[in-house]
Amino acid sequence: MRSAHTAQQVREAEEPLLAAGPEGALMKRASAGLATALATYLGRVYGARVLLLVGAGNNGGDALYAGASLAGRGARVDALLLVPGRVHPDGLAAFRSAGGRVVDRVARVDGRPRTAYDVAVDGIVGIGGSGPLRPEAAEVVAALDGIPFVAVDVPSGVDVDSGRVEGPHVRAALTVTFGTHKAVHLVDPGAQACGVVELVDIGLYPPVAPIEALQATDVRDLLPVPSPSAHKYTRGVVGVRAGSDRYRGAGVLSVAGAASGLAGMVRFVPAGAGGGQGPGVVDLVQAAHPEIVVGEGRVQAWVVGSGGGEDAAEQLREACRDGVPVVVDADALAEVSGPLGVPAVLTPHAGELARMLGVERQEVEADQLAHARQAAERYDAVVLLKNRHTLAAHPDGRVRVTTVGPPWLATAGAGDVLGGLVGALLAAGLSPLDAASVGSWLHGAAAAFAGRGGPLTASDVARAIPDVCARLLR
Incomplete structure (x- = not known):
């Protein structure tokens, strides 16, 4: 049975692991699963062109660590930092050390961003976000029209616990989520923005879920x-x-x-x-x-x-x-x-x-x-x-x-x-x-x-x- 938990339930399930495990262990598990899913989605890593859209918080960190893994295997990975002063510092250091490039604008070929990248990774906001994309992020997402998105945990701009969509948001081809499904992965209209949903086990054991999907x-x-x-x-x-x-x-x-x-x-x-x-x-x-x-x-x-x-x-x-x-x-x-x-x-x-x-x-x-x-x-x-x-x-x-x-x-x-x-x-x-x-x-x-x-x-x-x-x- 697929269970969908609330954002609060996920945070409560993460607390024991964060307290018991080494610092950053949970994020590294998540980013390793994300990197694997991205490699499978791309079909190849060496020579692939990847753009990370990096926001503040853990989703941006997941994207940076996954980008570092891909860069270390021969992909060309660019990161656009949407909130430069609040980027996950260790994730950014690992990304740069692996050969990833921080850019200040979306790369274009012949004036078209779609020819510059094979995939864009949505690490803008995570389960703690609410409401539609902010104007700056919405402008970047709109500029990438035609490039497939892989969302980290949830597509940015949709409501995690209700599936509501109230404005600009990411429409993902693939959403890679961690530990448990959230309501947005199952409930429309938000579920339509998720595309295919892949669940990565990172060792979370949340309580009985209020939303389920029979298998x-x-x-x-x-x-x-x-x-x-x-x-x-x-x-x-x-x-x-x-x-x-x-x-x-x-x-x-x-x-x-x-x-x-x-x-x-x-x-x-x-x-x-x-x-x-x-x-x-x-x-x-x-x-x-x-x-x-x-x-x-x-x-x-x-x-x-x-x-x-x-x-x-x-x-x-x-x-x-x-x-x-x-x-x-x-x-x-x-x-x-x-x-x-x-x-x-x-x-x-x-x-x-x-x-x-x-x-x-x-x-x-x-x-x-x-x-x-x-x-x-x-x-x-x-x-x-x-x-x-x-x-x-x-x-x-x-x-x-x-x-x-x-x-x-x-x-x-x-x-x-x-x-x-x-x-x-x-x-x-x-x-x-x-x-x-x-x-x-x-x-x-x-x-x-x-x-x-x-x-x-x-x-x-x-x-x-x-x-x-x-x-x-x-």
Whole structure:
């Protein structure tokens, strides 16, 4: 499991090592890992052209020591000191001793900086920084447009603990971080500025993290695997109240996610107390999924709202009467005004969450972590905020981030499949947080498996879920 700690937690974890180890040992471990990552990224060291952007503090020191290592192996390394009076002194001495050059401007060839360097190393600010780049640094970064950046710990100008991006910042091709991931490495929009994230172990042991990202082994361990004596009822029955005359396909796709094999049975209940939308939707659902049961009955979890239209309010009321966990999606989200009184997973996208919180969509997209947590607390439910990196926020502040899933997953009906899948996991006995995060991971992994790098449909995703589970369990 990838854990993301706060800047304060990282500093507290570093204190024992700084006190116990020789002075500078932690920085040398970090800089050695950075130098190795840079060498791998470049593909060669001898003759490579590297520019260090060196700010005050430890990130600048990491960059200087790594630059010294590369210079000692034949790279041409220049360092631009953005705060000359506050540069790490030992790092600068080591850099100069290895043959590194301190420059006062960005080198250019034919007036273009991109031809002068193979990579720029962002050592401007670290986890102690806040806010966008200062004008002087922003001007230098802008002048290097076209040159790939490798960020030290975090891209400068993004907020470490929230992932907010509020102005000029570095957009890295690679971020090399130390000891543990930070929230910005997982949470958008900041995560988009990180590029590929490489973690270097420097011996930190921080406490339990408030933000996590499930990995394949975590998902495997959480999958509800039936016992040898299991039958369809002990494996859980998931009920689906979805679809309407206008959005019939939503009912089919919601059932498709629920009928992925993770629960023992799927029960489909049409809107209007069992027949208000006529036989059309039922016929479509049964044609696609002949194993489902139509009509009222006992369930262990409900999925409501996908394509519900005017029937969504009734669907939600009926589901909540049973007192079992409920997944609330799409049209039913508009009917949620407070805690539902049952365990719940709410599955909004940014626009829907904005309406639920009474803010603008842009505010949600700019600070996804804070808004997901706020909604989870307000509605006393797990909130699954769907986006490039989907967040599952628990009312107690814990968050799990899904980082798998291709851009092709942004396709009509994919959210309907996700809701049904989460409902099946709830019915099988997973907690709301586990069901939401495992379901989101499986959904993204199934999209990657089904699409194989190309286009896909929501139905493709649903069909791929059993294969992904089988691969995990091998």
